[in-house]
Structures are given as structure tokens and as C-alpha cells.
Amino acid sequence: MTQVTTPAGAAGTADDGVMVRAEQVHKSFGSVEVLKGIDLEVRSGEVCCLLGPSGSGKSTFLRCINHLEKINAGRIRVDGELIGYRERGGKLHEMREKEIATQRRAIGMVFQRFNLFPHMTALQNVAEAPVLSGRERKAAARDRAAALLQRVGLGDKLGSYPGQLSGGQQQRVAIARALAMQPKLMLFDEPTSALDPELVGEVLDVMKDLARDGMTMIVVTHEIGFAREVGDSLIFMDDGVVVESGAPREVIANPRHDRTKAFLAKVL
Amino acid sequence: MSSETDTTERARPEPIQAVPVRHPGRWVAVAVIGVLVAMFVHLLVTNKAFNWAFMVDEMFRPPIMEGLRGTLALTVLAMVIGVSLGVVVAIMRLSENPILRGVSWAYTWFFRAVPRLVLAILFGNLGILWARIEFGLPFDRQIGALFGVDDFEARLFGFSALEILTGFVAGMLALGLSEAAYMAEIVRAGIQSVDEGQTEAAQALGLSRTQILRRIVLPQAMRVIIPPTGNETIAMLKDTSLVAFVPVSTELFFQLKAVGNRTFQVFPMYVAACLWYLLLTSVLLVGQYYLERHFSKGFGKSAQAKIRLRGITAEAGGSASEAGR
Ligand SMILES: Nc1ncnc2c1ncn2[C@@H]1O[C@H](COP(=O)(O)OP(=O)(O)O)[C@@H](O)[C@H]1O
Ligand SMILES: [Mg+2]
Numbered sequence: 001m002t003q004v005t006t007p008a009g010a011a012g013t014a015d016d017g018v019m020v021r022a023e024q025v026h027k028s029f030g031s032v033e034v035l036k037g038i039d040l041e042v043r044s045g046e047v048c049c050l051l052g053p054s055g056s057g058k059s060t061f062l063r064c065i066n067h068l069e070k071i072n073a074g075r076i077r078v079d080g081e082l083i084g085y086r087e088r089g090g091k092l093h094e095m096r097e098k099e100i101a102t103q104r105r106a107i108g109m110v111f112q113r114f115n116l117f118p119h120m121t122a123l124q125n126v127a128e129a130p131v132l133s134g135r136e137r138k139a140a141a142r143d144r145a146a147a148l149l150q151r152v153g154l155g156d157k158l159g160s161y162p163g164q165l166s167g168g169q170q171q172r173v174a175i176a177r178a179l180a181m182q183p184k185l186m187l188f189d190e191p192t193s194a195l196d197p198e199l200v201g202e203v204l205d206v207m208k209d210l211a212r213d214g215m216t217m218i219v220v221t222h223e224i225g226f227a228r229e230v231g232d233s234l235i236f237m238d239d240g241v242v243v244e245s246g247a248p249r250e251v252i253a254n255p256r257h258d259r260t261k262a263f264l265a266k267v268l
Numbered sequence: 269m270s271s272e273t274d275t276t277e278r279a280r281p282e283p284i285q286a287v288p289v290r291h292p293g294r295w296v297a298v299a300v301i302g303v304l305v306a307m308f309v310h311l312l313v314t315n316k317a318f319n320w321a322f323m324v325d326e327m328f329r330p331p332i333m334e335g336l337r338g339t340l341a342l343t344v345l346a347m348v349i350g351v352s353l354g355v356v357v358a359i360m361r362l363s364e365n366p367i368l369r370g371v372s373w374a375y376t377w378f379f380r381a382v383p384r385l386v387l388a389i390l391f392g393n394l395g396i397l398w399a400r401i402e403f404g405l406p407f408d409r410q411i412g413a414l415f416g417v418d419d420f421e422a423r424l425f426g427f428s429a430l431e432i433l434t435g436f437v438a439g440m441l442a443l444g445l446s447e448a449a450y451m452a453e454i455v456r457a458g459i460q461s462v463d464e465g466q467t468e469a470a471q472a473l474g475l476s477r478t479q480i481l482r483r484i485v486l487p488q489a490m491r492v493i494i495p496p497t498g499n500e501t502i503a504m505l506k507d508t509s510l511v512a513f514v515p516v517s518t519e520l521f522f523q524l525k526a527v528g529n530r531t532f533q534v535f536p537m538y539v540a541a542c543l544w545y546l547l548l549t550s551v552l553l554v555g556q557y558y559l560e561r562h563f564s565k566g567f568g569k570s571a572q573a574k575i576r577l578r579g580i581t582a583e584a585g586g587s588a589s590e591a592g593r
Contacts, residue, residue: 066472068468068471068472097476097477098476101471101474101475101476102474103474104471104472104473104474105473105474107472108472109469109472111465111468111469113465115463115465115466115468115469116469117466117469117470117484117488118488119487119488128473128483129470129473129474129475132475132479132483133473133474133475174469177473178472178473181473181474
């Protein structure tokens with residue numbers, strides 16, 4: 001059953017250079033409202049950094065973008081396409097599982113706890129999805145997986161199982177795994193929060209490299225340095241709402257809102 | 269402060285050669301066990317009722333070997349039915365569809381509630397319900413009557429229940445269907461043991477539900493599923509002896525009992541049964557050890573040791589400390 005209400009003037013046009021457009025996104029778990037009307041726009045090729053205290057709904061919002069969570073109201077569009085629903089005659093229709101899977105393939109996701117497949121080698125982790133989705137033959141997928149692992153600096157770890165890799169190496173495999181589906185958007189949920197401090201740099205370097213190549217990215221992070229250096233926009237969330245947004249340097253240097261100030265004082 | 273220690277390396281202290289703690293209790297235990305073992309061996313050797321020569325002579329005869337083949341086939345077939353149907357029932361149980369969940373619950377309830385021996389005998393007598401088992405349109409006569417056609421029959425094929433449902437097939441179905449109920453619980457626990465993040469990562473990559481189950485979740489669940497499945501297989505091997513009462517004649521225990529009854533040497537043949545089942549079970553234990561080692565790859569030494577400890581192979585396959593590759 002769909003309970004998504006139609007906000008006024010929801011226009012779904014692609015080709016305006018906007019990769020992600022969220023309008024009045026609401027999400028509740030039971031009676032608890034976690035997202036209370038999020039509006040956000042990320043342009044193609046942009047890196048958007050999402051900051052906010054723990055429990056403010058950052059992960060939930062990210063998971064709504066690739067429909068791991070169903071939203072209760074509002075609209076999310078990626079590359080002009082409504083996520084999870086089809087609009088027909090002013091009504092929303094739930095998509096079939098297959099169609100949702102197709103949409104997800106265009107959106108890469110990197111998790112805080114890596115979530116690599118522990119029973120597969122690094123190479124198999126990366127090559128699995130392109131083969132299963134029928135996109136590539138095994139040999140071609142393996143070649144490209146090897147090249148991707150090379151690109152994230154793990155050309156010598158193709159045959160290693162996740163359990164044999166350090167946290168930083170695992171997260172780089174996870175990035176390569178997401179890239180293997182050739183997504184047009186990458187979502188990062190605190191990709192360096194589970195890492196030992198000396199391993200954070202190698203993962204951030206890979207992400208900077210991606211940003212330089214023009215990948216559209218939404219990054220939930222507490223790495224203020226990364227946000228300032230790589231981010232094109234910064235969004236500060238608290239308690240399910242966007243409190244403040246703007247150019248990263250601007251927001252970090254002169255936060256306008258008290259909650260932003262308090263948060264930045266803690267993480268800087 | 270002495271000047272010696274400043275200039276040269278400190279001398280290595282002499283190795284500790286302490287007097288070990290004495291365990292007098294252990295020696296008492298060894299003595300008691302020794303006496304009991306001696307008594308048992310004495311019994312085995314001197315008591316005429318064992319009739320060893322007769323037993324060894326009889327226990328490898330062709331009918332027994334045929335029974336042995338039957339027992340092995342029954343074990344394998346019942347486990348194949350049990351595991352495949354068990355996976356299906358487990359997946360139904362975890363489904364979002366309440367009807368599938370209900371059916372799965374009812375199945376597990378029924379087959380876990382009825383003892384296997386009763387089930388086996390019941391299946392052997394199902395021929396009483398139907399002379400023939402036929403496949404086609406269900407309720408065809410009633411549907412025919414609705415449209416005013418008498419004796420309307422829409423059956424594709426059928427066979428005589430008395431031929432099929434006696435003996436081997438009845439035993440196989442009883443054991444296999446009952447096993448599926450236990451396997452379903454084991455598979456369900458295995459699937460639930462896999463971290464939620466695995467499914468999420470696979471969903472985010474755009475894999476379908478079946479692909480995720482087959483390629484990501486089940487292979488990891490195997491680590492949890494394999495040890496109890498090994499135990500189930502061993503239990504199944506022993507439970508095949510129940511179908512001797514269906515009766516199934518191509519079965520080890522039935523054949524051994526038959527020899528005992530025919531020759532009035534019942535006891536030696538029961539001992540022979542013990543020895544045969546001991547041998548077969550030991551072979552399975554070795555197989556279980558290697559299977560578990562295979563399915564714990566990529567999970568590190570401590571995980572492997574833990575799995576080993578949970579399974580029965582901890583006793584058979586050596587200590588947990590040498591579990592690593
Ligand atoms: N599956 C869920 N069920 C119930 N509550 C949830 C669930 N996921 C998240 N929440 C709640 O939603 C709130 C926001 O969580 P989350 O999006 O993880 O925040 P953040 O990532 O900013 O730390 C938290 O209060 C959390 O307890
Ligand atoms: Mg989070």
C-alpha cells in the first residue's frame with residue numbers, strides 16, 4: 001500500500017543537471033518520525049557532504065535514496081526518475097522488485113561496516129554483481145574487477161578474503177565493488193568511521209580520486225577536512241530536518257545556526 | 269647499584285624446574301576404569317552368548333550386504349528429501365507472505381510432533397486409503413457432476429499405491445518428510461545467523477531476492493547449517509533401522525534380525541548391528557570434519573575453532589587448537 005502524498009508542483013524533469021532531487025521526504029519507524037521533510041538537490045558531478053549528530057537521520061535518508069527504506073511522504077528522484085514508484089494518472093504505483101533492483105544498480109552504496117561478502121575473495125566480491133545481473137560474462141567481469149581493484153590500490157590483493165584484509169583495504173574493496181556496477185551516483189555512509197585513524201587517509205584518497213573523476217557523491221561523514229577540501233555543498237542535519245546548508249567552507253567557517261555551531265565545536 | 273648490569277647484558281635466569289602439582293585422584297580414576305574395562309573384556313571373551321565366530325561368519329553374507337546398500341541408499345535419499353524440502357520450508361517460514369508462513373509452521377508442527385516410528389508404519393499402510401494414486405484435475409467427479417456429466421474423469425497418470433507405497437518408498441518418504449521439518453529449523457537458524465548488512469549490501473548492488481539467497485546468504489548460512497546437518501545425517505543413518513517395522517526388507521537391521529530369528533542366535537546379530545552402525549557412523553564423522561573445514565573458509569581460525577567445538581567433531585576430530593589450516 002502506498003501512503004505517499006503528492007506535494008504541490010512536483011515536476012519530474014531530467015536533463016536539468018540535477019542528479020538527486022529530494023522533496024519533502026518524510027520517514028517514520030512506527031510512531032517515531034525520523035525524517036521530517038528533507039529537501040535536497042545534488043547536481044551531476046557534485047560532492048555533497050552530509051553532517052549531523054548521531055541519530056539525526058543521515059543513514060536513514062541515504063537508505064531512502066536507493067529504496068532500502070520506503071518513504072512515507074515526499075518524492076525522491078535520481079537522474080529525473082522517481083525512486084521506488086511510478087506515477088500514473090496522478091497516482092503512485094509501487095514498483096516491482098525487479099524494477100527497484102534495476103534502479104539500485106545505478107546507485108552505488110558504501111557502508112560504515114564495509115559489508116563485504118566474507119566467503120568471497122576481493123576479486124569475487126567485485127565481479128559478482130556484474131555477472132549476476134547479466135551485464136557481463138565472467139571473464140570480462142573479472143578483468144574489469146581486477147582493474148578496479150588496481151585503481152583503489154589493491155592490485156596485489158585480488159585473491160585475499162575480507163578477513164585477511166585491514167579495515168582500510170576492506171573499505172577500498174567495497175568502493176570497487178560499488179563502482180563495478182558503473183553507477184551514476186555513489187552514496188557513502190560514514191565510510192571511515194569504523195577505521196583505525198591511520199587507515200582513514202587511504203580511503204579518503206580513493207574518494208577524492210573519484211570526486212576528481214566527476215562522480216556524483218553524497219557522503220555522510222565526520223571528516224570536516226574532507227568536506228572542506230572535496231565537498232561542493234554541505235548539509236547539516238539534526239533531528240530529521242536540514243538545519244543549514246551551503247558551500248562547505250562557508251558553513252564550517254561561519255555557521256549561522258546554534259546547533260551547527262555546537263556540532264562543529266565538537267568534531268573540529 | 270652494581271656496575272656489572274650497566275655495561276653487560278643481564279645474565280639469562282636459569283629455566284624454572286618446579287615440582288609439578290600431583291593429581292592423586294587421576295590415578296584412582298585410572299585404576300577404577302582399568303578394573304571395569306578388564307571386567308568388560310572378560311565378559312566379551314568368556315560369555316558363550318556372544319558366539320563371535322558365528323557372528324563374524326554371518327555379518328558379511330550377501331543378504332546383509334544388500335541390506336547395507338539399502339540402508340545407505342535410504343539414508344542418502346531421505347537426507348536429500350529432507351535438506352531440499354527443509355530449505356523450501358525454511359524460506360517459506362521467513363517469507364513475508366502470511367499464507368506461506370502458516371503452511372510452513374503447520375508442516376513443521378505436524379512432522380515434529382509425530383514419532384518417526386509411528387510415521388514410518390503409518391506411511392507403510394497408506395495403501396489402505398487409496399488403491400491407486402493418480403494425478404490430474406482435483407475433485408474432477410464433483411466438477412463433472414456440477415456440469416451434469418456423470419463419471420467425469422480428468423486424470424493424467426497414476427500408479428498402484430499398494431505397489432509403490434509399500435516398503436522402501438514408504439520408509440523413504442516417512443524419514444525424508446520428517447527430516448525436512450528438522451532441517452527447516454536448522455536452515456532457518458542458519459539464514460538468520462547471517463548479518464543483515466550482507467543482504468543490504470547485495471540489495472544495494474541490485475541483486476534479486478533469489479540471487480541474494482543463493483549466492484550471498486545460503487553460502488554463509490552453511491557454516492551454521494553444516495554441523496547440525498552432519499549430526500542429522502548420522503541420526504538418520506541410525507533411524508533407518510526404524511523402517512524394519514514398515515517393513516522394509518532391503519535394510520541392514522531387518523536383514524540382521526532375520527538371520528537372528530532364523531538361526532535362533534538373536535544376540536550375536538544384535539551385536540553385529542551395533543558394530544555395523546558404529547563403523548558407518550565413524551565414516552560419516554570423518555566426512556563431517558572435512559565438510560565443515562570447507563565451508564568455514566574465509567572466516568579465520570577462531571571462527572573455525574568455534575564451529576568445530578559446536579559440532580560433534582570436536583570429540584572425533586581433535587582439539588580446537590589445531591583447527592586452523
Ligand atoms: N530500522 C529502524 N527501526 C526503528 N528505528 C530506526 C531504524 N533505523 C533507524 N532508526 C532510528 O532512526 C533514528 C535515525 O537513525 P539514523 O538514520 O541511523 O541516524 P544517523 O545515521 O544520523 O546516526 C535513530 O533514532 C534510530 O534509532
Ligand atoms: Mg548513521
